[in-house]
Structure formats: structure tokens, C-alpha cells
Amino acid sequence: MFLSRVERPEAPPPSLARMRADFGPTYIAHGFIGWLFAATGPVAIILTVGLHGGLSEAELSTWIFGVFFVNGLITLLFSWAYARPLAFFWTIPGTVLVGPALGHLGLAAVTGAYYAAGLLTILLGATGWVKRLTQAVPLPIVMGMVAGVFLRFGLDLIHAVRMDALLAGPMVAAWIALTALPRLGAILPPIIGALIAGALAALALGRFDLAALSGGAWLAHPVLQAPAWSWPAMLDLVIPLLITVLVVQNAQGFAVLKAAGHEAPVDAVTLACGVGAVLSAGLGAVSTCLAGPTNAILISAGERRRQYTAGLTTGLLSLGFGLFAPGFTRFMLAAPKSFIAALAGLAMLRVLQNAFSGAFKARFSLGALVTFLITVSDISLLNIGAAFWGLTGGVLVSWLLEQGDFQALIAGERV
Helix, strand or coil: CHHHHCCCCCCCCCCHHHHHHHCCHHHHHHHHHHHHHHCCHHHHHHHHHHHHCCCCHHHHHHHHHHHHHHHHHHHHHHHHHCCCCCCEEECHHHHHHHHHHHHHCCHHHHHHHHHHHHHHHHHHHHHCCHHHHHCCCCHHHHHHHHHHHHHHHHHHHHHHHHHCHHHHHHHHHHHHHHHHCHHHHHHCCHHHHHHHHHHHHHHHCCCCCHHHHCCCCCCCCCCCCCCCCCHHHHHHHHHHHHHHHHHHHHHHHHHHHHHCCCCCCHHHHHHHHHHHHHHHHCCCCCCEEECHHHHHHHCCCCCHHHCHHHHHHHHHHHHHHHHCHHHHHHHHHCCCHHHHHHHHHHHHHHHHHHHHHHHHCCCCHHHHHHHHHHHHHCCCECCECHHHHHHHHHHHHHHHHCHHHHHHHHCCCCC
């Protein structure tokens, strides 16, 4: 049986009495900060991608409902069943990846690719083939693709500061100050400080469209999205989405948890990501992943055996946020465009830095460069987007010109 490979919890789930004893202010606070991190910059990235892709307000709010409500349920279930902090959200590289596809393929075709990626993830989790897939494409080449798809957000940040300095300037200043002062940044994360600074600046400048906040529903009324089965969408998105979930996001989450002494159930988490992706797909929402940054926040304080309660807190808050997704979406869309661009750009800076570092620090650097250049070019051949061609071109160039790096990878040497 395939499912026999999936890890079972080592002990019965914590009882209600144990959970009451294990909860505490430290864990609730870190669960809140972990949730708030996801609800700020990463949501701004969804809005930026969705608006560029021509999505309506209803489609955007349904997307946000999907990634919070579905993943909040999975976070609650896994953090309780395994008694570990296991926070699930959505793939940020995958979100950026689907932006161009929304423009030239449409939401229905993208939704079909979400379903296909989710089903393949379920298969990989159930069969234990995850490690084989993650080793198939060299990590530097993957990170070259990630750097290529993320670059636009860094450039948008620069343009926001140049075009709207009075609004974006305080956001950048707050982010730099909180990053430079780690003790203060531990209390108020830099991206949340940037959000507050930008909101205050927008209010002071009279830049919020307050009329847009009146009227309309505040509770979720999800718009179900029917898929369209398109070969260009499958080739363009399915494998890159799988790579962003399994190689970029989940691997980071596993590493963060392992460093803190939490052994994450790799196959069970992969299976959950696939199920989450399939459930989210019907809502037009991008694939589920194990969230590295959020889990890093959850495990940053307190006793290790009680940190699962921070995961439970994040899951509960995500459920509530998903239910009120239309109201929050309307609030964010009432803000100036430069506010969204600056918030998304600041949220991506560290990720973009890590992508460049991972792509060009050692082996496969030429293949990574080719992947980066093709991805940045945003070319579309045979109606298939640049990310796919970037990965294909990078692997081909490395295979032809960096044989020594492939031999070292096969021999098991560290990339």
C-alpha cells in the first residue's frame, strides 16, 4: 500500500487538558506574529499578481479565502495530530510564477494546472518519491528561476520609492530601522512595521479611497472556479509549481524545524500539501506548502514541547482571516498602488537575496544564469511561459557545459 509510507504520529494527539496547560502568552504571541506575517506582505504579493493578471475583486477575495481557510484547517490538524508547530500557507514563488500565465492563459487554465500539480503532489507524498524529484533539478538552477520571477517585485519597490516617496519612503525607513535593530524587530517584525508606517502615511496624505470601503460583503462568499484543461498551462506551470512547493518552500520549512529539534513528517506533509492544493484549486488559489518563515517565527521562543500551540494559534487566526477575506481585500485595494508595491517588494527582498545567493554561490552557476536570463525575459514560446523555458535552458546548458558539477551531484557532494 502506497499510504503505508506516510508517517503516523508517534503518540496520541494532545488532549484538551494538555492543550490548556501548554498554551501560554509566549506561544499565542508568536502564533499571532506568524499569522500576521502571512497576512501582510505575502497577501500584498497575491494582490499585485492578481491585479496584473486581470482578476476581479471577488476572485481576489476568494483566492485569499482559499489560502487562509484551507491552509488554516491543515495547520490546525497537523499541529494537533503531530504535536509540533506545522504551519501551512501557500507558495510565494508559485504565486509570482502564475502572474504571467493569468495574463495569457486565463484563470480557468491556471486552475486546471493547480489541480494537476496538487494531484501529482499527492502521488509523490503517498509513494515516498519526494526526494527523487527534489534531486532531479539542481538547486542553483531552481533558484535562478526563483530570482528571475521575483526580480520584478524588487524593481517595483524602487519605482514606488521614486514615484511616491512620501508614502513608500516611510515604509522603507521603518523596514530598515527594524531590520537594523534585531531586539526591536523581534517585537515588531520589519514587514509589519512597514505596513503600519505606510498605512499612517497614506491616512496623513489622504490617499486611502475611503468610499471604496463602504458597501459590499465583509464575510466570505467564495466564487468557485471551474478548471480548463490546457496543455500549454500544464507545461508552463505544473512542474515549476511542484518545484517551488517541494524544493523551494517545503525544504526550507523542513530545515527550519529540524534545526529547532522538530522532525517534520516529510511524506505526510507532502501529502497534505497535495490535498490542500486540490482543495484550494477550486477557489482559484495557488498551491499549499509548508511555510518556512512562519514556522521559524513559531519556534523562536518557549519550550519545544509546547510550541505546537503556536501552530494552533496561527491555524485558528487563519480560519478567521479567511472568513473575513472580502473585507480585508477591499481595505487593501483602497490603498494607493504604491503602498501595495512597496509592501510586496519589501516582503520579497530577503527572499530575492537568498535566491541570488543560492543560484550563484558555487556550482551550476552558468546554468543558473541562463535560467535567470530566460525567466527575466518573460518570453512565451508555444504559449508556454518563461519559467519553464528557463528551467529547460538552464539544465541543458549545465548538462553540456558543467558536466563536472553534475558528476559531483551524482556522487553526493554538496552543491
